Amino acid sequence: xxxxxxxxxHHPPSGFIRKYIFSTDHKxxxxxxxxxxxxxxxxxxxxxxxxxxxMAYPDAKVSWFEKLWPTGAEGGVMxxxxxxxxxxxxxxxxxxxxxxxxxQAGFGNSFLPIQIGAEDMAFPVLNxxxxxxxxxxxxxxxxxxxxxxxxxxxxxTAYPPLSGVGEVAGPGLxxxxxxxxxxxxxxxxxxxxxxxxxxxxxxxxRAPGMSLMRMPLTCWAWFVTAILSLFGFAVLLAAGILxxxxxxxxxxxxxxxGLVVNDRxxxxxxxxxxxxxxxxxxxxxxxxxxxxxxxxxLASNVLSIFARKPIFGYRAMVYAIVGIGFLGxxxxxxxxxxxxxxxxTAVAFSVLTMAIGVPSAIKTFNWVGTLWGAQxxxxxxxxxxxxxxxxxxxxxxxxxxxxxxxxxxxxxDTYFVVGHFHMIMGVAAIFGMFAGTSFWFxxxxxxxxxxxxxxxxxxxxxxxxxxxFTPMHFIGVAGNPRRYADFxxxxxxxxxxxxxxxMTHAAIFTAVVQVLFFINIFWSMRKGRKATDNPWEATSxxxxxxxxxxxxxxxxKHPRVYHGPYEFAVPGKAKDYQMQHEPD
Amino acid sequence: xxxxxxxxxxAVAIVVVFAAKLWWFPPAIxxxxxxxxxxxxxxxxxxxxxxxxxxxxxxxxxxxxxDRGRRANYTEGNxxxxxxxxxxxxxxxxxxxxxxxxxxAGVHFAPTSANALKIELMAQQxxxxxRYPGADGKFGRLDIKQINSAGGNPFGIDEKDxxxxxxxxxxxxxxxxxxxxxxxMRSRDVIHNFFVRELRVKQDIVPGMEIPLRFTAETxxxxxxxxxxxxxxxxxxxxxxxxxxxxxxFDKWLQAQAQALQAQQQQQ
Numbered sequence: 001x002x003x004x005x006x007x008x009x010h011h012p013p014s015g016f017i018r019k020y021i022f023s024t025d026h027k028x029x030x031x032x033x034x035x036x037x038x039x040x041x042x043x044x045x046x047x048x049x050x051x052x053x054x055m056a057y058p059d060a061k062v063s064w065f066e067k068l069w070p071t072g073a074e075g076g077v078m079x080x081x082x083x084x085x086x087x088x089x090x091x092x093x094x095x096x097x098x099x100x101x102x103x104q105a106g107f108g109n110s111f112l113p114i115q116i117g118a119e120d121m122a123f124p125v126l127n128x129x130x131x132x133x134x135x136x137x138x139x140x141x142x143x144x145x146x147x148x149x150x151x152x153x154x155x156x157t158a159y160p161p162l163s164g165v166g167e168v169a170g171p172g173l174x175x176x177x178x179x180x181x182x183x184x185x186x187x188x189x190x191x192x193x194x195x196x197x198x199x200x201x202x203x204x205x206r207a208p209g210m211s212l213m214r215m216p217l218t219c220w221a222w223f224v225t226a227i228l229s230l231f232g233f234a235v236l237l238a239a240g241i242l243x244x245x246x247x248x249x250x251x252x253x254x255x256x257x258g259l260v261v262n263d264r265x266x267x268x269x270x271x272x273x274x275x276x277x278x279x280x281x282x283x284x285x286x287x288x289x290x291x292x293x294x295x296x297x298l299a300s301n302v303l304s305i306f307a308r309k310p311i312f313g314y315r316a317m318v319y320a321i322v323g324i325g326f327l328g329x330x331x332x333x334x335x336x337x338x339x340x341x342x343x344x345t346a347v348a349f350s351v352l353t354m355a356i357g358v359p360s361a362i363k364t365f366n367w368v369g370t371l372w373g374a375q376x377x378x379x380x381x382x383x384x385x386x387x388x389x390x391x392x393x394x395x396x397x398x399x400x401x402x403x404x405x406x407x408x409x410x411x412x413d414t415y416f417v418v419g420h421f422h423m424i425m426g427v428a429a430i431f432g433m434f435a436g437t438s439f440w441f442x443x444x445x446x447x448x449x450x451x452x453x454x455x456x457x458x459x460x461x462x463x464x465x466x467x468x469f470t471p472m473h474f475i476g477v478a479g480n481p482r483r484y485a486d487f488x489x490x491x492x493x494x495x496x497x498x499x500x501x502x503m504t505h506a507a508i509f510t511a512v513v514q515v516l517f518f519i520n521i522f523w524s525m526r527k528g529r530k531a532t533d534n535p536w537e538a539t540s541x542x543x544x545x546x547x548x549x550x551x552x553x554x555x556x557k558h559p560r561v562y563h564g565p566y567e568f569a570v571p572g573k574a575k576d577y578q579m580q581h582e583p584d
Numbered sequence: 585x586x587x588x589x590x591x592x593x594x595a596v597a598i599v600v601v602f603a604a605k606l607w608w609f610p611p612a613i614x615x616x617x618x619x620x621x622x623x624x625x626x627x628x629x630x631x632x633x634x635x636x637x638x639x640x641x642x643x644x645x646x647x648x649x650x651d652r653g654r655r656a657n658y659t660e661g662n663x664x665x666x667x668x669x670x671x672x673x674x675x676x677x678x679x680x681x682x683x684x685x686x687x688x689a690g691v692h693f694a695p696t697s698a699n700a701l702k703i704e705l706m707a708q709q710x711x712x713x714x715r716y717p718g719a720d721g722k723f724g725r726l727d728i729k730q731i732n733s734a735g736g737n738p739f740g741i742d743e744k745d746x747x748x749x750x751x752x753x754x755x756x757x758x759x760x761x762x763x764x765x766x767x768x769m770r771s772r773d774v775i776h777n778f779f780v781r782e783l784r785v786k787q788d789i790v791p792g793m794e795i796p797l798r799f800t801a802e803t804x805x806x807x808x809x810x811x812x813x814x815x816x817x818x819x820x821x822x823x824x825x826x827x828x829x830x831x832x833x834f835d836k837w838l839q840a841q842a843q844a845l846q847a848q849q850q851q852q
Contacts, residue, residue, distance in 0.1 A: 080817045080818065080819075080820060081817040084814075084819075153817060154814065155814050159774075159775055159813075161773065161775070162774040162814065162815065162816060165773075169709070169773065169774060169816055170709075170817050171817065256791050257792065258772070258792070259773060259792075260708075260731050260740075260772045260773060261709070261773040261774070262709065262773070263732070263733055263734075265728060265729065265731075271792075272792065273775060273790050273792065274790060274793075307649070308651075308655070308656040309656040309657065309658070310658065310659065310660050310661075311661075312659070312660075312662075313660075313662070313666050314660065314661065315661075316661065316666045338777070338786050338787055338788050339788045339790070340787070340788050340789075340790045340795050343688065343692035343693065346692075347685060347688065350681045350685075351678060351681055351682075353681075354678045354680065354681045355674070355678065357677045358670060358673045358677060361673035361677075362669065362670055362673070364638060365665075365666075365669045366666075368638075368641050368645060369662075369665070371642075371646070371649055372645055372657075373657035373659070374645070374649040374656045374657075375649065375651045375652065375654055375656045376646065376649050376650050376651055377651050378585060378587075378650065378651075383587065386587060386642070386646060387587075390591050390594075390642055393635065393638045393639060393642070394594075394598075394635065397631045397634060398631075400627060400630070400680060401624070401631070403677075404623070404627065404681050404688075405684075406620065406623060406684040406685070406688040406691075407620070407623060407624060407627060407684065409620070409688075409691065409785050410620065410781070410786060412786055412812070413777065413786070413812045413813060414812075459586065459587075462587075470594070470597075474601060474602075474606065474607035475607055477608060477609060478607045478608060478609070479779075479781040479810075481779070481811075483814045483819060483820075484819065485817075485819070485820045486820055489820065490808055490810060491808060492610065496607070568658075569655045569656040569657070569658045571658050576656075
């Protein structure tokens with residue numbers, strides 16, 4: 001046995017349950033998170049197609065709608081409250097269970113320890129606990145669909161009083177809203193456990209020679225994201241508990257005196273609806289970076305590897321990630337320019353918001369700089385990463401409009417905003433996940449994905465998402481408000497209906513195309529070409545071990561690191577890449 | 585590579601749609617609205633140039649630097665370039681927001697003019713109620729316990745206050761052209777939002793707060809008011825109209841309302 005030669009080797013537990021279900025192995029937990037996100041993204045996408053269908057065809061009778069929602073779609077026609085509940089759940093599931101889960105907890109768990117040369121995360125049991133807590137949160141969230149009144153209709157931002165006063169304000173705001181808040185609170189707990197684990201692992205478990213400035217940019221992104229999670233989710237957890245108390249214990253943190261809802265005078269006094277918005281966005285804005293930073297780290301990583309060139313300005317990239325992380329906590333007020341908070345505050349928040357555009361621009365310049373003079377290998381992860389850059393630019397640039405309070409006076413809560421955040425935190429981040437999946441699939445499952453199928457999927461999806469989300473900016477400029485179940489009651493929106501119909505068709509097309517990706521995953525897992533240790537000729541530590549890696553990652557050996565993570569095309573070397581663990 | 589032309593086509597298409605104004609704002613009806621359009625235009629030109637150059641550059645490097653079986657250039661970066669584009673981005677982005685500050689100040693910090701007409705707004709799920717002070721120029725006291733939508737008292741105007749007897753309420757807002765309006769906005773249940781596209785303003789209405797909104801509409805006509813903060817299942821139907829009238833016509837309308845109210849009260 002290998003253990004004779006290397007006494008430190010750790011063997012995996014033998015039982016099925018300890019190995020695959022209640023596992024403390026970071027690689028298994030990473031996959032569990034990845035599967036959870038894959039399930040969630042499927043649900044979230046299905047909800048979005050239903051929403052888009054309703055917006056284009058609000059009067060259509062669909063017999064199976066009635067079977068699924070006997071009250072919400074009586075006679076097969078979707079009611080506004082059903083639409084709003086789908087919208088709330090789409091946003092919530094996508095933001096929490098996909099965008100927060102896959103890039104950080106999924107890929108981070110799978111590869112952070114290997115990339116820094118550790119055997120596992122710092123707290124393996126806590127790691128297992130955080131996954132299972134996340135799963136409980138997902139189950140509680142989905143349960144909201146099945147309770148009396150259905151899922152809540154207050155949106156993923158759950159602004160009180162709408163979310164705070166109960167069923168009197170509308171269907172779904174009773175039991176459904178309680179489950180929603182409960183699920184978010186549980187999710188916050190899970191994310192806090194994960195964040196502590198990530199931070200401890202990066203600070204404590206780096207292999208000899210793995211200085212902070214030799215870490216791959218993915219690790220930097222996971223590190224800063226974990227810090228954002230730690231502060232952000234702590235505040236959201238507190239806010240969620242207060243909202244739950246307002247609803248169930250008669251407190252008034254967010255509810256002012258004199259509310260007359262549905263002609264009923266409510267017994268609350270002294271609360272402030274704006275307090276919720278401050279607490280929510282204090283979490284909510286960093287959340288945007290929680291979703292996108294790991295994608296940015298991964299895109300940097302993938303671009304450098306397949307450009308066969310060092311990343312342009314490694315230090316600048318690190319400073320930009322840290323800068324975005326810091327500034328991410330002082331810009332939340334730009335979600336509240338028109339909320340009724342002091343207009344003086346808006347001026348301060350707007351300058352800070354523009355400041356956060358600077359590190360984002362630096363990253364974009366450096367990505368182009370990385371590709372300049374490159375020898376680009378157009379593998380599928382590279383295609384997704386290039387798509388990420390294009391979408392990041394398109395989604396980011398509209399922020400220059402929205403960051404100005406004066407322009408937000410008109411654009412706020414229009415489809416311009418919906419287009420903006422879907423481009424950048426939705427699809428750009430999802431392209432990061434496509435890149436991550438195709439890039440690390442060989443290491444996770446020991447098989448290669450089908451390149452041709454992935455590339456077809458890439459092109460169709462890239463065209464599809466531009467077709468869905470670009471027109472949203474146009475109708476936003478025309479003033480179309482968001483969160484409208486249909487557009488029949490306003491004259492000016494009737495002219496915009498052809499655009500809505502177009503976007504609906506684009507959304508259905510794009511959703512259907514995703515079947516290619518699902519097929520590729522399941523087919524490749526069984527029948528894919530066997531992966532070598534380092535199929536991409538990359539340099540970081542995960543590519544120095546077998547695919548998939550052994551239980552303790554390095555087979556009892558302790559790697560030592562000699563180089564930075566992006567030593568490609570070094571002059572005078574025989575190979576065009578210098579692995580981090582190779583002395584020379 | 586196929587990706588380069590696809591990126592270029594998207595970049596050109598987006599720029600063309602914005603430049604041709606295929607879907608656009610309705611004409612502005614106020615001084616503020618026209619300044620808004622100027623600021624939007626400046627921002628659009630600046631961001632449009634950055635957007636176009638960035639996408640074209642991305643397409644170019646994809647096309648130009650594909651693998652030809654050689655070695656890539658070894659470079660770890662360039663500090664001077666790094667400083668240059670950091671400074672350029674900072675000046676452009678922060679400059680854009682600084683020049684728009686006066687536009688924001690015009691809406692929020694400008695004093696109310698002496699002859700401004702004060703109108704009250706009470707928003708509720710899912711309708712709008714506007715109130716004019718009537719002939720005495722005073723708004724009657726409000727008492728939330730007396731709110732009764734079905735009984736025609738959506739504001740809860742106190743029965744006992746004589747100042748409230750002549751208050752005129754309406755589900756649409758009518759204003760005289762050219763005169764500053766001070767709209768005092770309140771909500772009695774959840775957060776709503778007053779949005780008129782042609783005015784280029786939008787303001788949340790938060791329960792428990794009275795939020796002032798000042799505007800001066802110049803062009804007579806009828807404009808749609810759309811609730812722009814999610815307020816429940818009827819959010820998409822929460823519509824009203826802003827009717828901007830020549831001042832003489834507005835006065836006539838207000839008088840007619842007062843007379844109608846008087847006639848109604850005498851009947852009772």
